[in-house]
Amino acid sequence: MKKIIMTILATLLLSVVLVGCGNSEETDLNKALGAKEMTVTPTKVTREKAATDRKRILKIEVKVKNNTEKPIGIGAGNFALKDADGKEYDIYGMKTDSLGQEVAAGKTITGNIYFEIPASLEKGWMNYVFQMDQEPVAEWLLSFPGK
Numbered sequence: 028m029k030k031i032i033m034t035i036l037a038t039l040l041l042s043v044v045l046v047g048c049g050n051s052e053e054t055d056l057n058k059a060l061g062a063k064e065m066t067v068t069p070t071k072v073t074r075e076k077a078a079t080d081r082k083r084i085l086k087i088e089v090k091v092k093n094n095t096e097k098p099i100g101i102g103a104g105n106f107a108l109k110d111a112d113g114k115e116y117d118i119y120g121m122k123t124d125s126l127g128q129e130v131a132a133g134k135t136i137t138g139n140i141y142f143e144i145p146a147s148l149e150k151g152w153m154n155y156v157f158q159m160d161q162e163p164v165a166e167w168l169l170s171f172p173g174k
Contacts, residue, residue: 045048052166054150059092060165062157064099065130069153070137072169077143084119084169086143089151093130101138102127104159108142110151119143144171 059068068169071088073160085108093099103126108116119141126138150170 054170056169057168058124058167060167061155062164064093065101066094066097066155067155067165068092069167069169072171074171074173081146083144083146085116085144086122087140087142088137089140089170090131090135091152092135092138093132096132097130098129099130103140105157106140106153106155107163108144108151108153110148116142116144116148116151123164146149 056069056072059065068090069087070090071086073086073088075084077084081121087106091101093168102117103120105124106118108115114122122139122141124139126140128136130136140153148171150168152166153169154166156162157164
């Protein structure tokens with residue numbers, strides 16, 4: 028079942044990439060995806076200056092909904108970012124408002140995920156894993172504003 032879902036997801040993502048090739052603004056912002064337990068929606072992407080001019084801090088605001096009847100924890104470590112070549116970028120965890128908390132049953136929260144990226148990077152794939160050391164259950168193509 029997991030392979031079927033991943034195949035369908037890969038097909039959908041390939042469709043988004045092929046459609047997006049003609050339009051650089053085509054992204055998955057505001058697309059709700061995730062596992063049956065949690066739904067995640069990236070709602071806003073911004074850039075901040077970093078210590079060097081060659082790097083930027085990417086801030087991705089996400090809305091997270093707990094679809095279960097028990098509290099579930101989620102944090103920035105549940106997310107990864109990679110570019111079109113598959114290079115992964117590190118979480119930037121030095122912000123006090125980084126996502127990392129327990130979501131009460133049936134509730135929705137908003138939090139931020141930070142990545143350190145090259146200043147020249149214009150878009151990338153952010154994925155979400157429900158539990159560490161498992162395959163991603165959701166992936167979004169996001170466009171990064173400004174340089």
